[in-house]
Amino acid sequence: MTTRLRLGLLVAICLVLVGLTAVVVVRSRSVQQEQLASAPTQPTVSLAAVSTGPRIVFRNMALGPNYGQVAVVPLADPAGARVLTSLACDRVFATAVRTLCLGSDRGLVTTYSATVYEDATDAATPIPLTGSPSRARLSGDGTLSATTSFVAGDSYASVGFSTRTVVTTLANRTSVALEDFRLIDQGRKVSPLDRNYWGVTFAADDDHFYLTVAFGGVTHLASGRLSTRTVQTVRTDAECPSLSPDGTKVAYKKRGDRGPGDWRLAVLDIASGRETELSETHSVDDQVEWLDGSRILYGLPGQGTAAAESNVWVVNADGTGTPTVLIAKAWSPAVVR
Amino acid sequence: MYLSERLRADSTETPAPATALRDRVAPTVILLGLVSLFTDISSESLSAVLPLYLTAVLGLSPLAYGFIDGLYQGVSALVRILGGWLADRADRPKWVAFAGYGLSAVTKIALIPLHGFAAVTAVITVDRLGKGVRTAPRDAMIAASTPAHALGRAFGVHRALDTAGAAIGPLVAFAILFWVPGDYTSVFVASFAAAMIGLAVLGLMVPDLRPRRAGARTAQAAEEATTKPDEQPTTKPDAQATARPDAQATAKQDAPSSRVTPSLRTMTRSGMGRLVAATALLSVLAISDGFLYLSLQQRDDLAATWFPLLFVGTNVAYFALAIPFGRLSDRIGRAKVLVAGHLLLVGAYLCTAGPVGGLGMTLLTLLLLGAFYATTDGVLAALTSTLVPTEVRGVAIATTQTVVALGRFASSLTFGVLWAWLGRGPAVLTYAVLLASAIPVAWWLLAGLRARGGQAASGTAADGTAASGTAASGTAP
Numbered sequence: 177m178t179t180r181l182r183l184g185l186l187v188a189i190c191l192v193l194v195g196l197t198a199v200v201v202v203r204s205r206s207v208q209q210e211q212l213a214s215a216p217t218q219p220t221v222s223l224a225a226v227s228t229g230p231r232i233v234f235r236n237m238a239l240g241p242n243y244g245q246v247a248v249v250p251l252a253d254p255a256g257a258r259v260l261t262s263l264a265c266d267r268v269f270a271t272a273v274r275t276l277c278l279g280s281d282r283g284l285v286t287t288y289s290a291t292v293y294e295d296a297t298d299a300a301t302p303i304p305l306t307g308s309p310s311r312a313r314l315s316g317d318g319t320l321s322a323t324t325s326f327v328a329g330d331s332y333a334s335v336g337f338s339t340r341t342v343v344t345t346l347a348n349r350t351s352v353a354l355e356d357f358r359l360i361d362q363g364r365k366v367s368p369l370d371r372n373y374w375g376v377t378f379a380a381d382d383d384h385f386y387l388t389v390a391f392g393g394v395t396h397l398a399s400g401r402l403s404t405r406t407v408q409t410v411r412t413d414a415e416c417p418s419l420s421p422d423g424t425k426v427a428y429k430k431r432g433d434r435g436p437g438d439w440r441l442a443v444l445d446i447a448s449g450r451e452t453e454l455s456e457t458h459s460v461d462d463q464v465e466w467l468d469g470s471r472i473l474y475g476l477p478g479q480g481t482a483a484a485e486s487n488v489w490v491v492n493a494d495g496t497g498t499p500t501v502l503i504a505k506a507w508s509p510a511v512v513r
Numbered sequence: 514m515y516l517s518e519r520l521r522a523d524s525t526e527t528p529a530p531a532t533a534l535r536d537r538v539a540p541t542v543i544l545l546g547l548v549s550l551f552t553d554i555s556s557e558s559l560s561a562v563l564p565l566y567l568t569a570v571l572g573l574s575p576l577a578y579g580f581i582d583g584l585y586q587g588v589s590a591l592v593r594i595l596g597g598w599l600a601d602r603a604d605r606p607k608w609v610a611f612a613g614y615g616l617s618a619v620t621k622i623a624l625i626p627l628h629g630f631a632a633v634t635a636v637i638t639v640d641r642l643g644k645g646v647r648t649a650p651r652d653a654m655i656a657a658s659t660p661a662h663a664l665g666r667a668f669g670v671h672r673a674l675d676t677a678g679a680a681i682g683p684l685v686a687f688a689i690l691f692w693v694p695g696d697y698t699s700v701f702v703a704s705f706a707a708a709m710i711g712l713a714v715l716g717l718m719v720p721d722l723r724p725r726r727a728g729a730r731t732a733q734a735a736e737e738a739t740t741k742p743d744e745q746p747t748t749k750p751d752a753q754a755t756a757r758p759d760a761q762a763t764a765k766q767d768a769p770s771s772r773v774t775p776s777l778r779t780m781t782r783s784g785m786g787r788l789v790a791a792t793a794l795l796s797v798l799a800i801s802d803g804f805l806y807l808s809l810q811q812r813d814d815l816a817a818t819w820f821p822l823l824f825v826g827t828n829v830a831y832f833a834l835a836i837p838f839g840r841l842s843d844r845i846g847r848a849k850v851l852v853a854g855h856l857l858l859v860g861a862y863l864c865t866a867g868p869v870g871g872l873g874m875t876l877l878t879l880l881l882l883g884a885f886y887a888t889t890d891g892v893l894a895a896l897t898s899t900l901v902p903t904e905v906r907g908v909a910i911a912t913t914q915t916v917v918a919l920g921r922f923a924s925s926l927t928f929g930v931l932w933a934w935l936g937r938g939p940a941v942l943t944y945a946v947l948l949a950s951a952i953p954v955a956w957w958l959l960a961g962l963r964a965r966g967g968q969a970a971s972g973t974a975a976d977g978t979a980a981s982g983t984a985a986s987g988t989a990p
Binding site: 177182183185186189190193194196197200201204205208367368369370435 | 631689692693694696698699702703706707709710713714717718929930932933
């Protein structure tokens with residue numbers, strides 16, 4: 177082959193490849209634009225307007241212009257029409273008085289934010305957040321918030337993600353990083369350098385809490401106290417705990433002998449230490465929420481191409497029954513009783 | 514974690530044209546630089562969106578992504594030496610590299626129909642295998658197409674183009690996602706297209722270099738010019754090397770190497786042992802970027818907020834300095850620049866360890882880190898190429914790069930322990946002191962290497978009589 181022929185061939189290949197990419201991108205955009213045009217924008221209301229009565233607050237996952245916005249359904253009719261708010265969050269949690277919203281602003285450099293909204297006034301208070309949002313919780317009376325985010329590079333000996341968990345007292349906006357707390361494992365103070373904390377759930381006294389702490393490649397369910405600044409491991413293989421409304425049980429996801437990224441749900445009776453695996457057979461990656469004293473809510477991705485449209489499922493907390501979809505096209509549910 | 518696997522992120526930098534150099538840098542080097550540029554656009558556009566894709570679309574947790582990412586980084590070091598060995602053995606570095614680039618290109622298109630953790634893991638593993646295979650043959654080709662006195666600049670040009678691609682990749686990916694939100698398939702198609710363009714440039718435009726055969730030919734010519742008919746050149750190769758005219762010393766394909774077969778002994782007898790020892794010593798004291806960024810982050814919130822931009826800052830500095838430092842290494846000696854570059858790293862440590870934070874200190878740290886890469890990554894490949902016979906060049910380059918990777922991995926582990934034990938500042942300072950005291954030792958090791966045979970002129974003339982002048986001057990005794 178002559179140099180000229182090679183050069184010609186190279187130019188032709190480049191043109192074909194660039195053209196192919198352009199066609200794919202442009203076609204994909206026009207399809208998306210059509211979908212947007214055909215899906216009418218639903219009216220939205222302010223958060224304060226819908227913050228009344230028992231309800232479930234969640235992230236709307238129906239593809240369209242309102243994707244990612246916070247929505248509300250009455251607790252009595254979860255499958256009914258949702259009211260959309262103008263607030264967009266990646267992860268949302270709500271109590272009777274406040275709503276915690278973890279958001280991200282996607283751009284060439286994505287920035288992240290955590291904001292607490294007063295339901296009565298819509299007043300916004302920013303709280304610290306570093307990295308992409310993962311878990312959000314408020315204490316029952318809304319005085320404490322806990323956020324978990326993934327911080328790129330915040331890891332030891334390996335590349336990859338690591339978590340940062342911060343608890344904030346909202347009244348005076350003081351934050352503590354749980355990494356600074358004393359960590360007790362099997363009765364001894366330890367400070368493993370690869371420790372990571374995530375998924376806080378608060379007890380009713382605004383002092384005790386449960387969370388996940390991982391080190392040495394093992395995840396642990398741990399209990400902590402804000403007043404003594406301690407975290408103590410309880411048992412291994414338990415992530416993203418969620419305390420039941422009466423504080424006697426804690427639900428979490430666990431890996432067992434499955435591969436990485438493959439979790440099942442389980443509920444632990446705190447007093448007896450008995451663990452019950454739930455009947456959901458899919459892998460669940462979520463911090464679950466209790467619908468009431470006997471049922472829990474969690475999100476699962478939609479089937480096939482609708483993976484981005486996750487659904488909120490409900491299952492009995494005693495290992496019986498069959499899971500069913502409670503709220504379609506929803507994520508990050510918070511039950512306000 | 515790895516020296517040659519610099520952490521990268523999106524960036525706003527654009528590639529500066531290398532027009533000023535084009536008349537002097539071999540076309541093959543520019544072409545290989547373009548191959549790397551397109552391949553890096555491809556792979557970095559993918560790694561920029563993979564965390565989003567896996568977590569947002571496939572529903573994997575970021576922790577599961579962390580697992581994949583570790584895999585991503587680890588696999589390529591293993592097969593690197595294999596790639597170098599294959600290229601040397603077959604004397605076909607272009608086609609070994611082509612296989613590596615091709616393997617990675619094919620995986621990009623495979624991502625479109627595949628879903629789920631296992632499939633994505635498999636695809637990424639294959640992609641990294643390809644990266645491991647192609648690195649050493651590519652560097653061997655750069656060395657084979659460049660005269661010894663200009664190797665530092667040649668590698669500098671290649672690394673600058675490579676870094677530019679790494680910066681453009683994420684920009685392409687995010688531009689597509691910005692324009693067509695959530696359309697990862699388009700990103701995969703673009704990534705595949707970029708990989709194929711790189712592959713086409715390699716396949717069509719890069720000459721099929723046969724370094725060993727060319728070396729043999731050069732050596733033969735040299736012999737015919739210098740030996741008397743009654744002498745038997747093959748019996749005393751070292752004497753032969755010293756006897757030939759030093760005008761030939763610029764060719765790396767010197768006489769004795771033409772007759773050696775690729776073997777461990779060939780490689781080690783030419784001072785590789787000293788280079789490996791010095792490289793290992795320096796790299797076990799090189800704290801990974803990740804740790805330094807983390808250290809900056811812990812000191813002030815500024816670095817924490819702008820975390821993604823820290824990678825960009827280092828890359829911009831590396832991009833800007835790769836060619837100047839490459840040229841400097843040609844002029845004053847590669848071993849000198851390589852060792853002195855670690856002084857810049859000591860400087861970066863001191864900036865990081867101090868109690869005073871702020872924008873200026875952070876920028877200075879990034880500048881020093883980028884300069885450190887510019888004085889070490891390409892320069893090490895250049896130095897290795899001049900040190901060993903052509904027959905084992907691929908394996909030798911792969912070896913030093915793997916030593917760096919392993920050294921840095923060991924460094925991460927020990928530094929992590931030290932951090933927990935002493936705290937952030939004292940741990941970094943300890944490493945600064947250790948590295949500062951290791952630098953004279955490395956200097957001595959590599960100075961010995963210079964005394965043995967001239968660090969760039971004629972690597973295998975092992976008895977010290979051959980060359981002592983610097984490569985740039987082109988003079989010899």
